[in-house]
Amino acid sequence: MRRLWIGLCALPLLAAEAEAAPPVKSVETPDRFDAVPWWMQRAVLPQTGYAETEVEANRATFAARFKGTGKTASEAQNEAVAQAETLISALRQRQPEVVRVTTDFAVQAFHEQHRDKDGRQIANVRGDKIKGYDATLTLRVEVRDMAVLEPVYALVLASAPTQVDRVAFSLKPDNALRERLRNEATRDAAVRAQGAAHASGSALGGIRLIDPSGRACRADLLGRRPDANADIAIRGQRVEYKGPPQMVSGPPPPPSPLYQLEARAAENAFIQTPPLYRARAETCVVYDLK
Known part of the structure; x- marks a missing residue:
């Protein structure tokens, strides 16, 4: 009987502790896509505007290689430099x-070769059988003005x-x-939004947000923007090249190597037609709806 009385007295205490304990919430992983942006707290119309144009290429790169040979690596390198100096x-x-110019070198040894008794050629790879060195100077040219591309290439x-690589x-x-492009895309978004509001029987309000990245108008608000691929249309115009200035009358001085090089280049002009690239832009404009 005494044990039963103690147990009955303890029941109110357990009930009081249960009521005082705060409720335990289940730990859930928040979904980063459930967060509502501030500009969606009332009725809005997100509209993407697009702009596209074709622009001529404004960069051209190519490389030229000069090779030299010598008994030592230094001799081979000097011979390659002398050709491109x-x-x-x-x-x-x-x-x-x-015009921007960068250079780099590559040096490789070549070894003595011999034939075995069957006449097969065998190349040595031993360090004490080095016969000489080949050095390659690579001259990389970046042209940032298409008006000088043809004379530079020539x-x-x-x-x-x-060796010369293709441009x-x-x-x-x-x-x-x-x-x-951003301004044109914003104007395009305004036209599209006005048409969408009129078609839905709503009235377009003021602008709440302009997002040049275009992310605000996508369902995946926090997603990455996909890379834009450039479509090329092969088209261009011939660039006129003016040769070197004429020498003044009188006994001409002996032509320098630089002048001789420019004269040979002027005699053989090469046509390099820059293609057109398609440039795109998009802008997201969020409007209020009345």
């Missing part, structure tokens, strides 16, 4: 904002390199082009 001097006379070919064109949009 005049060309490097001619290119560096141009403004660095127009100048490189006139220096008689061992690779690219487009690097400047700030003026970006600003123009």
Whole structure:
């Protein structure tokens, strides 16, 4: 009987503790896509505007290689440098904002070779059987003004390199082009939003947000923007090249190697037509709905 009385007395205490204990919430992983942006707290109309144009390539890159051979690595390197020295001097006379030149070297040893009793040629790879060295000077040229691309390319070919790569064109949009496309995309968004509001029987209000990245108009608000692929339309115009200035009358001085190189380049102009690249931009504009 005594044990039963003690147990009955303890029941109110347990009930009081149960009422005083705070409720335990289940730990859930918050979904980062459930957060509602501030601009969606009332009825809005997110609208994406698009702008597209075709712009001529404004970058051209190519490489030329000069090879030299010598008994030592230094001799091979000096021979390669001697072949490209005049060309490097001619290119560096141009403004660095127009033409940029970088160089690098690669040196490789070649070994003595012999034939075995069956007549098969065998190449040695031992360090004490080195016969000489081959050095390759790679001259990389980046042209940032398409008006000088053809004379620069002709100048490189006139220096008689061992190998010249094909010209690779690219487009690097400047700030003026970006600003123009953003403005056109914003105007396009306004036209589209006005049409959507009219079709739905609503009235378009003021602008709550302008997002040049376009993310605000996507379902995945925190997702990454996909990379834009540039479509190329092969088209361009012939760039006129003006040769070197004429020498004044009188006994001409002996022509310098640099002048001879430029004269050979002027005789053999090469057509390099920059292609057109398609540049796109999109802007998200969020409007209030009345």
